[in-house]
Amino acid sequence: MNVSLADQPSIAGNHLAQQINSNGYAVIENFVDPSDLRVAQQFVSDAIARNNGEYVGFSGTKDLGGTFLADLPQDPSFIELCRNIYESGVGKPAPDVNFYQILRCLSGSEAQNHSMMFHFDSYVLTALIPITVPAHGMPGRLVIHPNTRNIRKTYLGNLVDKALVDNPIAQNWFKKSYQKGADNVLRLTLKPGNLYLFWGYRSLHTNEACDADAIRATALLHYADPHADSRLKQMLRRH
Ligand SMILES: O=C(O)CCC(=O)C(=O)O
Ligand SMILES: [Fe+2]
Structure with a gap:
């Protein structure tokens, strides 16, 4: 863990939130200790090999034992950092909630199916740590339309946005503007061990694919669902 950040989490949080607001993302270089990163990279390549070279995903930490990713969501300075970014960006006290964590390991023919959506x-806040990036072929970049929308007041408002985006016509349109190279769309070439931060709730985003014989693995720690207390959301979940 980056020591200067651990010392000054609130200053760092404020600064990072400003960067996310103005640039669409922020990055902390070399966030992960190189030896921790190597262990996680080995974990990923073993998991893909066990799955015959195809995509594997892990949610939560229970199967990540032995890697730094098993401990990160309980790391007090990482939690503090995310809470500070949230508070600076949203202007409200950070909720006392856990991260929703996933490790996505793209490879094989299925890599395409998990890309460009x-x-x-x-x-609200998405913290992304690339573990392995493709060594050849397609670079598997992170594609972000920064801060496309604001935090919706209601869960229903959020559902309407999601419906507008989650259909073939809209998806084709986004892909076209990405292919045309629209300059309001960020395409980030990821470096393993860096920490990338963006407003995942507010920013339409996706990842490029990688070649079938390459590996693209990213750890995502998602923080703070603005509609966690919505009665509509809870009702829909129950059915
Ligand atoms: O793997 C990535 O680069 C992004 C994945 C993502 O956006 C997500 O899982 O919500
Ligand atoms: Fe996402």
Whole structure:
């Protein structure tokens, strides 16, 4: 963990939130210790090999034992950092909630199916750590339309946005503007061990694919669902 950040989490949080607001993302270089990163990279390549070279995803930390990713969501300075970014960006006290964590390991013929699906996350802040990036072929960049929308007051408003985005016509349109190279669309070439931060709820985003014989693995820690207390959301979940 980056020591200067651990010392000054609130200053760092404020600064990072400003960067996310103005640039669409922020990055903390070399966030992960190199030896921790190597262990996680080995974990990923073993998991893909066990799955015959195809996509594997892990949600939560229970199967990540032995890697830094198993401990990160309980790391007090990481939690503090995310809470500070949230508070600076949203202007409200950070909720006392856990991260929604996933590790996505793209490879094989299925890599395509897990790519180029533009979406809004359900959580305000997205923290993304690339573990492995493709060594050849397609670079598997992160594609972001920065800060496309504001946090909706209601869950229903959020559902309407999601419906507008989550259909073939809209998806084709987003892909076209991405292919045309629209300059309001960020295409980030990811570096393993860096920490990338963006407003996942507010920013339409996706990832490029990688070649079938390459690996693209990213850890995502999603923080703070603005509609967690929505009665409509809870009702829909129950059915
Ligand atoms: O793997 C990535 O680069 C992004 C994935 C993503 O946006 C998500 O899982 O919500
Ligand atoms: Fe996402």
